Amino acid sequence: MKAPPCHAGAVKARRIALYSLVVSVVVASLLAIGAILGGSSIISAKILVTSIIVFAASASALGALTAWEVRGAFLVSRLGLASTIASAALAIVGVWAEIGSGTYWKTWGTLVTVALAAVYSAGIWLTRLAPRHQWLRPIALVVTAFLAAGIAGLIWDAWNGEVVVRAIAVLAILALGSGATLGACHRLNRLAPRAADVAEVCYCPRCARRLWVPAGEVRCHHCNAFFFIELRGTSEGPPPATADPR
Numbered sequence: 020m021k022a023p024p025c026h027a028g029a030v031k032a033r034r035i036a037l038y039s040l041v042v043s044v045v046v047a048s049l050l051a052i053g054a055i056l057g058g059s060s061i062i063s064a065k066i067l068v069t070s071i072i073v074f075a076a077s078a079s080a081l082g083a084l085t086a087w088e089v090r091g092a093f094l095v096s097r098l099g100l101a102s103t104i105a106s107a108a109l110a111i112v113g114v115w116a117e118i119g120s121g122t123y124w125k126t127w128g129t130l131v132t133v134a135l136a137a138v139y140s141a142g143i144w145l146t147r148l149a150p151r152h153q154w155l156r157p158i159a160l161v162v163t164a165f166l167a168a169g170i171a172g173l174i175w176d177a178w179n180g181e182v183v184v185r186a187i188a189v190l191a192i193l194a195l196g197s198g199a200t201l202g203a204c205h206r207l208n209r210l211a212p213r214a215a216d217v218a219e220v221c222y223c224p225r226c227a228r229r230l231w232v233p234a235g236e237v238r239c240h241h242c243n244a245f246f247f248i249e250l251r252g253t254s255e256g257p258p259p260a261t262a263d264p265r
Contacts, residue, residue, distance in 0.1 A: 037081055043074035068114050076107035082138040085145065088243050092144035099137030106130035128174045136167035143198060146205040147236040150247070155204065159197035166190040 047070035050063065083099035086092035109127040112118070143159050169187040172178050225244040238245045 037077075040074065040077035040081060043070055043077055046070045047074055065114055069111055072107055072110045072114070076103050079103040079134055079138050083141055086141035089141075089144050089238065090243075090245065092141045095137045095140040095144070099134055099141055102130045102134035102137060106134055125174050129171050132167050132170045132174070136163050139163055139194070139198065143201060146201045148201070148204055149236065152201075152204045155197065155201055159194070159201055162190060162193045162197055166194050 047067065050067040050070055053063065080100055080103050083096045083103065086096045089096070106127055109123070109130065113123060113127065118124075140160055140163050143156060143163070146156070148156065166187065169183070169190060173183070173187065223239040223241060223244055224246065226239065226242040228239065228241040236245075236247050
């Protein structure tokens with residue numbers, strides 16, 4: 020069975036983003052070494068900054084593409100990729116054209132804020148949570164959205180003052196704390212002891228392809244099916260099937 024076209028396209032896009040990330044790291048490292056040893060010039064400095072921008076954009080794009088096929092992350096993954104590409108393009112043009120417009124760089128800062136918030140939200144959607152922990156995800160998403168809105172307001176001078184800065188700092192702490200909590204729950208759900216000997220989902224009930232993932236909240240990376248597997252004790256389930264006497 021072949022992978023769906025959307026899955027194949029997402030895999031190819033992730034591979035391109037990963038290759039771009041590796042290449043940009045290598046190029047940026049070589050340029051930095053050259054600037055240190057041979058003395059930097061304006062052109063070499065611009066090339067170095069451009070490489071760093073490509074490196075950061077590739078890492079951000081890779082984060083967005085990781086959640087590309089997650090149904091809940093449909094909007095944030097695409098918003099993250101679009102804002103990442105747009106902010107990287109503005110940064111590169113601004114560096115080489117030496118643009119000094121405040122509005123230009125405020126627009127760039129807003130796009131960077133949206134990209135970071137969207138990619139962070141995409142990562143939130145990648146956490147595998149048990150039903151009792153599902154309520155944590157919308158809280159983390161809402162806090163992240165308010166944090167991004169607050170930072171964008173500061174960039175455009177929509178509001179200011181010590182109270183606003185403190186509120187944004189509190190939102191930042193809550194966003195990081197909620198993300199860390201989701202990561203801990205994700206890890207605990209993977210390590211939690213199961214009621215039966217088998218703790219792995221070996222195949223997808225929809226497409227029958229091999230998975231080998233922990234039981235719990237599962238998304239098949241072959242057909243994008245989403246389901247939850249809960250292993251219970253023998254006393255909680257239906258009675259065992261008996262053989263037909265005939």
